[in-house]
Amino acid sequence: MKTPGTQCRGGDAPLSSREEAARLAAFYRDTLLQDVMPFWLRHGLDREHGGILTALGRDGSILDTDKSVWFQGRAGWMFATLYNTVEQRPDWLEAALSCQEFSRRHCHDASGKMYFTVTREGRPLRMRRYVFSESFAAISSAAIAKATGDDSSRQEAVRAFETYLKHSFTPGVMPPKFEATRPSRGIGGYMIGIATAQELRANLGDIVISGRSCTEWIDYSIEEIQRCFLKPDIQALMEVVGDHGEILDHFDGRTLNPGHALEAAWFIMHEGKLRRDRRVIELGLQVLDWMWKRGWDEEFGGIFYFRDLKGLPVQEYWHDMKFWWPHNEAVIATLLAWTLTGDEKYSRWHRTVHDWSFKHFSDPEFGEWYGYLHRDGTVSVPLKGNMWKGPFHLPRMLWYGMQLCDGLAGGNGSIP
Amino acid sequence: MKTPGTQCRGGDAPLSSREEAARLAAFYRDTLLQDVMPFWLRHGLDREHGGILTALGRDGSILDTDKSVWFQGRAGWMFATLYNTVEQRPDWLEAALSCQEFSRRHCHDASGKMYFTVTREGRPLRMRRYVFSESFAAISSAAIAKATGDDSSRQEAVRAFETYLKHSFTPGVMPPKFEATRPSRGIGGYMIGIATAQELRANLGDIVISGRSCTEWIDYSIEEIQRCFLKPDIQALMEVVGDHGEILDHFDGRTLNPGHALEAAWFIMHEGKLRRDRRVIELGLQVLDWMWKRGWDEEFGGIFYFRDLKGLPVQEYWHDMKFWWPHNEAVIATLLAWTLTGDEKYSRWHRTVHDWSFKHFSDPEFGEWYGYLHRDGTVSVPLKGNMWKGPFHLPRMLWYGMQLCDGLAGGNGSIP
Numbered sequence: 001m002k003t004p005g006t007q008c009r010g011g012d013a014p015l016s017s018r019e020e021a022a023r024l025a026a027f028y029r030d031t032l033l034q035d036v037m038p039f040w041l042r043h044g045l046d047r048e049h050g051g052i053l054t055a056l057g058r059d060g061s062i063l064d065t066d067k068s069v070w071f072q073g074r075a076g077w078m079f080a081t082l083y084n085t086v087e088q089r090p091d092w093l094e095a096a097l098s099c100q101e102f103s104r105r106h107c108h109d110a111s112g113k114m115y116f117t118v119t120r121e122g123r124p125l126r127m128r129r130y131v132f133s134e135s136f137a138a139i140s141s142a143a144i145a146k147a148t149g150d151d152s153s154r155q156e157a158v159r160a161f162e163t164y165l166k167h168s169f170t171p172g173v174m175p176p177k178f179e180a181t182r183p184s185r186g187i188g189g190y191m192i193g194i195a196t197a198q199e200l201r202a203n204l205g206d207i208v209i210s211g212r213s214c215t216e217w218i219d220y221s222i223e224e225i226q227r228c229f230l231k232p233d234i235q236a237l238m239e240v241v242g243d244h245g246e247i248l249d250h251f252d253g254r255t256l257n258p259g260h261a262l263e264a265a266w267f268i269m270h271e272g273k274l275r276r277d278r279r280v281i282e283l284g285l286q287v288l289d290w291m292w293k294r295g296w297d298e299e300f301g302g303i304f305y306f307r308d309l310k311g312l313p314v315q316e317y318w319h320d321m322k323f324w325w326p327h328n329e330a331v332i333a334t335l336l337a338w339t340l341t342g343d344e345k346y347s348r349w350h351r352t353v354h355d356w357s358f359k360h361f362s363d364p365e366f367g368e369w370y371g372y373l374h375r376d377g378t379v380s381v382p383l384k385g386n387m388w389k390g391p392f393h394l395p396r397m398l399w400y401g402m403q404l405c406d407g408l409a410g411g412n413g414s415i416p
Numbered sequence: 417m418k419t420p421g422t423q424c425r426g427g428d429a430p431l432s433s434r435e436e437a438a439r440l441a442a443f444y445r446d447t448l449l450q451d452v453m454p455f456w457l458r459h460g461l462d463r464e465h466g467g468i469l470t471a472l473g474r475d476g477s478i479l480d481t482d483k484s485v486w487f488q489g490r491a492g493w494m495f496a497t498l499y500n501t502v503e504q505r506p507d508w509l510e511a512a513l514s515c516q517e518f519s520r521r522h523c524h525d526a527s528g529k530m531y532f533t534v535t536r537e538g539r540p541l542r543m544r545r546y547v548f549s550e551s552f553a554a555i556s557s558a559a560i561a562k563a564t565g566d567d568s569s570r571q572e573a574v575r576a577f578e579t580y581l582k583h584s585f586t587p588g589v590m591p592p593k594f595e596a597t598r599p600s601r602g603i604g605g606y607m608i609g610i611a612t613a614q615e616l617r618a619n620l621g622d623i624v625i626s627g628r629s630c631t632e633w634i635d636y637s638i639e640e641i642q643r644c645f646l647k648p649d650i651q652a653l654m655e656v657v658g659d660h661g662e663i664l665d666h667f668d669g670r671t672l673n674p675g676h677a678l679e680a681a682w683f684i685m686h687e688g689k690l691r692r693d694r695r696v697i698e699l700g701l702q703v704l705d706w707m708w709k710r711g712w713d714e715e716f717g718g719i720f721y722f723r724d725l726k727g728l729p730v731q732e733y734w735h736d737m738k739f740w741w742p743h744n745e746a747v748i749a750t751l752l753a754w755t756l757t758g759d760e761k762y763s764r765w766h767r768t769v770h771d772w773s774f775k776h777f778s779d780p781e782f783g784e785w786y787g788y789l790h791r792d793g794t795v796s797v798p799l800k801g802n803m804w805k806g807p808f809h810l811p812r813m814l815w816y817g818m819q820l821c822d823g824l825a826g827g828n829g830s831i832p
Contacts, residue, residue, distance in 0.1 A: 381729035
């Protein structure tokens with residue numbers, strides 16, 4: 001197997017020349033098309049029962065046959081998006097349709113709500129309170145509708161997003177985890193609201209769903225994030241706040257998730273770029289600046305999983321581990337910030353996180369990335385996937401980064 | 417503050433002389449009475465609202481004012497047990513009664529089921545499906561009934577254990593986490609069943625609760641563990657199995673918890689010792705032998721949190737961290753095994769885990785133990801307590817170890 005994934009930017013010129021941008025675009029493209037997607041097509045696609053298996057060992061061997069419902073949607077979206085935007089490869093479309101078909105047949109309960117995990121054959125294992133399975137089903141169906149023109153996929157995307165919106169934003173619909181004593185809200189629902197509406201709009205147009213257009217749902221989500229989670233006085237984007245945006249001075253309330261915040265930062269910058277709205281871009285840049293500073297580990301490199309708002313001990317055990325996905329989101333956020341501002345700081349940060357990530361997460365022997373490193377960058381478990389890791393954050397980074405670099409190389413990027 | 421907690425056994429003679437046993441008894445007693453319990457009395461006891469706060473930083477400062485309902489019971493039991501068995505110190509009894517009173521006033525919902533967390537003032541925060549709050553309330557009330565002769569505490573202990581038994585062992589009462597596709601059961605309910613019945617019997621006598629005597633509930637729990645979780649062919653005590661004891665070849669089913677198994681091992685050995693039943697003792701020894709081998713980290717020392725049955729990657733992120741409590745349970749299990757068998761192997765293992773633990777978990781400056789270390793023994797967070805760590809596993813180890821060593825020193829131990 002060719003393993004382009006071990007290449008680093010270190011030692012090269014800053015990302016300010018067209019040649020360097022073209023070289024990096026080729027690196028992201030090669031890693032995506034010759035390493036990462038082939039790994040999942042070869043080892044993950046379930047040719048017996050349909051859909052995708054993600055619990056794979058270092059070499060792609062199956063560690064657990066149970067299926068993640070999130071990943072039927074996430075992988076369906078990734079495959080269909082590559083088909084729509086990179087090349088109309090039949091195997092990508094087939095993979096997307098296999099995930100969609102498995103999801104249609106096996107992943108909903110009698111009420112239509114989607115499970116979290118099912119067996120390899122599709123029998124239900126676990127239902128959860130929240131509705132992220134629905135958000136990923138929505139973006140998958142929308143991308144498939146774009147690829148095939150199939151109206152039922154379009155309708156499914158709309159229905160899944162309706163379910164997502166209803167459970168996420170109608171008070172009382174989602175069963176609460178806590179008693180009413182201290183009402184709180186998390187940022188996740190708004191962040192995923194932005195990304196899901198962006199994908200639906202990109203593939204189906206700016207249609208109206210549950211009373212708002214996709215763009216209006218994005219506005220709503222960004223406004224709620226600004227109103228409740230953004231804290232300019234303490235330079236933080238909170239993960240959980242009181243129902244009216246109060247800081248909850250307890251373990252949960254103080255726990256920041258820098259990777260999540262960097263992901264939100266680029267969702268917002270992406271929206272600002274599409275709208276050519278400097279105010280929205282600057283909101284995303286502000287979040288990136290604050291949360292890079294809070295999240296980057298100056299001692300060992302890499303992005304901490306959790307940080308306490310006041311620098312106190314975090315309760316979650318894995319707080320200082322280095323997970324793959326915050327690094328994917330940081331690569332996108334810094335690269336997008338560089339293309340939008342030309343500020344050398346972002347090019348430096350991009351190189352820093354790109355180099356650290358490819359050095360520590362890549363597996364030169366079997367391809368793809370490890371998912372879980374200790375704080376010092378050593379591998380904690382060599383698996384390539386589980387119910388949370390599969391073909392999503394890493395290929396999305398490679399795909400998005402490739403497009404940004406193609407733009408820079410072709411003079412269509414916006415380096416000022 | 418005197419900090420006896422940093423002393424090690426290393427370099428000394430094996431624990432085969434009365435002098436060495438007396439020295440170790442004194443070390444455990446000093447650490448318990450001059451370091452650990454004073455830490456919790458000084459920093460944890462809530463003189464404003466009653467009960468105990470456990471979310472404390474390295475120096476005892478409050479990190480989170482929310483209260484663990486588990487710890488109102490666990491701390492109540494520990495304080496009352498020291499009062500009953502070590503010295504009738506009024507401050508210990510007051511502390512126990514404060515935890516009991518807070519629990520009585522604030523920790524039950526309308527149906528009588530106990531919460532998992534409440535605010536400092538006692539307003540409800542979180543209810544969970546399971547009933548460990550009840551098991552700890554039961555042992556606390558039983559020890560307080562013994563200390564005070566108070567009949568209402570005795571009745572409370574019985575009611576709490578009835579609730580525990582009903583939710584744990586009556587099919588259909590506890591809401592399932594998973595769909596019916598793959599019925600499974602965990603070992604935790606049976607283990608805690610043994611320990612709770614042992615404490616009730618020790619303090620209230622072998623009374624009948626929910627149709628069985630305490631001794632019969634212990635028999636029932638040990639039999640279920642043997643029937644479903646004990647796997648002699650693969651030398652493992654399982655943590656989760658299928659409803660009929662089948663190995664579930666998935667992440668959850670293969671995940672072993674060596675610290676939990678070592679705790680079960682000494683609960684069983686303790687029962688065998690009380691009954692002078694060699695067969696029961698040997699069951700505990702067998703579990704200790706297998707799970708020490710699976711759990712001890714030959715590279716860095718310490719006990720792994722989780723291990724995969726087949727040596728495959730574990731899904732839980734913190735699988736290779738070193739938590740304080742498995743080390744407490746391993747110290748007790750190895751020391752008890754040594755006193756029951758005189759097998760030098762157990763004395764060696766006891767020294768190994770005692771020395772590693774006191775070297776890495778002790779805080780010579782502020783006392784008590786850190787709770788969470790990286791695999792290599794470096795501190796992950798410097799906190800001394802949270803919703804899961806408080807005055808329980810460590811002081812229980814010191815108290816139980818002190819008694820075993822006193823017995824050895826006085827010639828009442830059973831070194832053959």
